[in-house]
Amino acid sequence: MAHISLKNINKVYRTDEIETQALENVNIEVQKGEFVSIMGPSGCGKSTLLNIIGLLDNPSSGEITINGTQVLSLKDKDLSSFRNRNLGFVFQSFHLIGSLNVLDNVELPLLYRNMPAKERTRMAKEILEKVGLSHRMYHYPSQLSGGQCQRVAIARAVVGNPEILLADEPTGNLDSRMGAEIMDLLHRLNKEEGRTIIMVTHNEAQARQTGRIIRFFDGRQVE
Amino acid sequence: MTGKILKQMWHQRKINGWIFLELIIISFFLWKAMDPIYTITTLDNMDKGYNKENAFAAEMEARGTMEHEESIEDITKIVDGIKLNHMVEDASVTKKFSYPVSTSTTMVSYRSEESGDWIFLTLYSGYSPYAQPYLNITGYTDANTGKTPVINREIPAENICYLSSMAAAQLFPDKSNPVGKKVWTRRDTLTVAGVINDVTAYYGTYTSLIINFEPLPESFIPALYNHMDIIIKLKDNADPDKFRKHFMENEMQNLRSGNCRIAGIKSFDEIYTDVRTEIGIAGQTKLQYMLSLFFIACAFLGIAGTIWMKCNRRRSEIGLLRAMGSTKAGILKMFFTESAILVTLSYMVALIPLAAITLNSNEFMLSSDYLNLTIDNTSPYLYKRFLPHFGIVTILTYATLVGTAFLGTYITVHKYSTQQPSQALREE
Numbered sequence: 001m002a003h004i005s006l007k008n009i010n011k012v013y014r015t016d017e018i019e020t021q022a023l024e025n026v027n028i029e030v031q032k033g034e035f036v037s038i039m040g041p042s043g044c045g046k047s048t049l050l051n052i053i054g055l056l057d058n059p060s061s062g063e064i065t066i067n068g069t070q071v072l073s074l075k076d077k078d079l080s081s082f083r084n085r086n087l088g089f090v091f092q093s094f095h096l097i098g099s100l101n102v103l104d105n106v107e108l109p110l111l112y113r114n115m116p117a118k119e120r121t122r123m124a125k126e127i128l129e130k131v132g133l134s135h136r137m138y139h140y141p142s143q144l145s146g147g148q149c150q151r152v153a154i155a156r157a158v159v160g161n162p163e164i165l166l167a168d169e170p171t172g173n174l175d176s177r178m179g180a181e182i183m184d185l186l187h188r189l190n191k192e193e194g195r196t197i198i199m200v201t202h203n204e205a206q207a208r209q210t211g212r213i214i215r216f217f218d219g220r221q222v223e
Numbered sequence: 224m225t226g227k228i229l230k231q232m233w234h235q236r237k238i239n240g241w242i243f244l245e246l247i248i249i250s251f252f253l254w255k256a257m258d259p260i261y262t263i264t265t266l267d268n269m270d271k272g273y274n275k276e277n278a279f280a281a282e283m284e285a286r287g288t289m290e291h292e293e294s295i296e297d298i299t300k301i302v303d304g305i306k307l308n309h310m311v312e313d314a315s316v317t318k319k320f321s322y323p324v325s326t327s328t329t330m331v332s333y334r335s336e337e338s339g340d341w342i343f344l345t346l347y348s349g350y351s352p353y354a355q356p357y358l359n360i361t362g363y364t365d366a367n368t369g370k371t372p373v374i375n376r377e378i379p380a381e382n383i384c385y386l387s388s389m390a391a392a393q394l395f396p397d398k399s400n401p402v403g404k405k406v407w408t409r410r411d412t413l414t415v416a417g418v419i420n421d422v423t424a425y426y427g428t429y430t431s432l433i434i435n436f437e438p439l440p441e442s443f444i445p446a447l448y449n450h451m452d453i454i455i456k457l458k459d460n461a462d463p464d465k466f467r468k469h470f471m472e473n474e475m476q477n478l479r480s481g482n483c484r485i486a487g488i489k490s491f492d493e494i495y496t497d498v499r500t501e502i503g504i505a506g507q508t509k510l511q512y513m514l515s516l517f518f519i520a521c522a523f524l525g526i527a528g529t530i531w532m533k534c535n536r537r538r539s540e541i542g543l544l545r546a547m548g549s550t551k552a553g554i555l556k557m558f559f560t561e562s563a564i565l566v567t568l569s570y571m572v573a574l575i576p577l578a579a580i581t582l583n584s585n586e587f588m589l590s591s592d593y594l595n596l597t598i599d600n601t602s603p604y605l606y607k608r609f610l611p612h613f614g615i616v617t618i619l620t621y622a623t624l625v626g627t628a629f630l631g632t633y634i635t636v637h638k639y640s641t642q643q644p645s646q647a648l649r650e651e
Contacts, residue, residue: 048645051643051644051645054546056542056545056546056643056644056645056648057643057644057645057646058643076550076551077550080545080548080549080550080553081548083545083546083547083548084547084548085548089546089547091648095539095543095648097231097540097543098234099230099231099232099234099235100227100230100231100234104227104230104231107227108544108547109547109548111224111227111547111549112547112548112549112550112553113548117226140234156547160548
């Protein structure tokens with residue numbers, strides 16, 4: 001059984017005057033441990049698709065199965081818990097909370113697991129060590145470089161040990177050297193830890209490094 | 224979680240500092256607006272120390288010249304006539320304006336062995352044959368038993384008096400039990416028959432009251448008759464409106480004797496309301512309510528607006544927390560906690576000057592715990608005591624502050640937490 005399965009996914013944005021079809025009849029299957037890139041021009045629906053896979057948005061129609069669970073039928077509490085335990089997110093603009101230090105930012109997903117504070121801190125420190133930021137754990141996001149911020153975001157995404165990592169243009173705001181660092185980190189997480197990664201990118205070279213490329217155009221899967 | 228919230232608030236101290244300062248100022252003035260509303264409402268609703276239900280005062284009219292004397296029997300016949308109505312429990316003759324809701328007051332100076340100085344007290348006078356009915360109708364209650372005082376027939380009623388608690392405290396400052404002791408006017412000596420619970424005047428403040436009973440004169444000059452009123456109490460199950468209608472349509476015109484007749488009748492409640500309107504208290508009270516409510520509305524908008532803006536700025540944080548696994552309720556709880564901490568801390572700071580001002584104003588420091596009377600939450604003493612008064616206004620204000628902050632938080636956070644996280648995360 002596929003780790004992630006999308007069947008006949010459609011997404012339509014409606015306003016009073018306009019109806020925009022962001023995704024049209026998308027069918028994708030991603031196997032456990034795969035590293036998949038989603039590519040396409042701006043506005044073709046890549047991020048919308050990633051949001052739908054990450055349960056950050058609902059499709060207008062279709063079915064999503066993750067780890068054997070029909071996720072669209074989950075209630076808020078179960079959905080939140082499912083997101084927390086199974087999905088990790090990395091955003092292009094990092095989305096770190098500026099008023100929390102690195103350690104607290106990384107601990108965030110663990111706050112929703114009824115875990116003792118000491119255990120949370122231990123896990124967060126361990127993951128920061130892994131991404132090479134243990135010396136920055138008491139710094140605030142404003143005191144870090146873009147690459148460091150993205151590494152914090154990746155640490156936060158994987159601290160709860162989710163099997164699936166969703167990255168929306170993770171190197172989009174970084175220079176090429178930092179971008180390469182982040183890609184190395186993602187590959188390590190995929191190969192060494194077997195995490196399933198779905199990454200939206202504009203960078204053809206980075207996409208070629210992944211196991212599979214899914215191309216989108218105008219809301220439709222073209223490859 | 225609270226630790227994280229505090230850490231986050233501390234890191235945002237620059238912006239939170241301004242909000243904190245704003246909340247201190249709003250809290251201070253909100254307390255000041257709540258105080259009169261609470262005080263006025265409490266004064267209006269607390270036990271006034273007399274009976275206002277089912278009680279009426281009849282206005283008498285008489286014609287005659289200064290030379291013409293009328294027998295007092297004309298008055299007593301009218302009183303007896305009123306008592307014939309099956310709805311009437313009792314009726315009594317009093318001196319003019321000598322019942323609880325009456326307008327004018329006679330001030331007389333009294334002293335006791337313990338007071339030393341002469342003390343000015345408000346004097347209400349009944350007539351000795353009607354002493355017990357007078358007490359039954361007015362509804363004054365004994366300060367110790369809480370029941371209607373019962374006249375001891377061994378002492379002539381014209382030699383006794385009743386003191387309100389406040390008057391007793393003034394005449395007997397050592398707090399000894401005054402019952403059986405003497406008080407003097409410059410002319411008479413009276414024995415204190417009992418202490419009644421304090422009676423409030425139109426402003427809601429206490430009156431230092433003394434009640435005595437004079438013998439009925441044998442005759443009176445109708446031209447000057449207006450020294451008397453008739454007060455009436457209906458039976459508990461009687462309908463006051465029905466009584467008034469029936470009395471005015473069928474009985475009033477027949478209730479005449481000699482040159483005396485009943486000119487009109489008003490319930491104690493009506494007299495109370497009319498007088499409050501006439502002397503401006505009703506208007507002042509309305510104005511005070513309106514000003515206070517206006518300020519509370521302004522404070523509400525100020526607090527809700529500030530909190531709304533604060534939460535609105537953190538829209539993407541709400542989306543992020545949802546993405547990290549927080550439930551909608553979890554996010555609301557987090558923001559509520561943050562708002563509650565801010566409001567509570569700023570209120571605690573505002574309470575320091577408020578307590579100092581309230582204590583110094585001396586407004587609540589008049590101790591009337593005379594004779595160790597039971598003081599409970601319904602006691603008219605409540606508003607005179609610093610701690611209960613300050614405590615209640617403080618709690619009411621705090622509840623308003625927290626409620627307003629929660630509403631501001633709820634409106635914003637609920638909006639973003641019920642959106643799809645992707646929408647909340649989108650850059651503005």
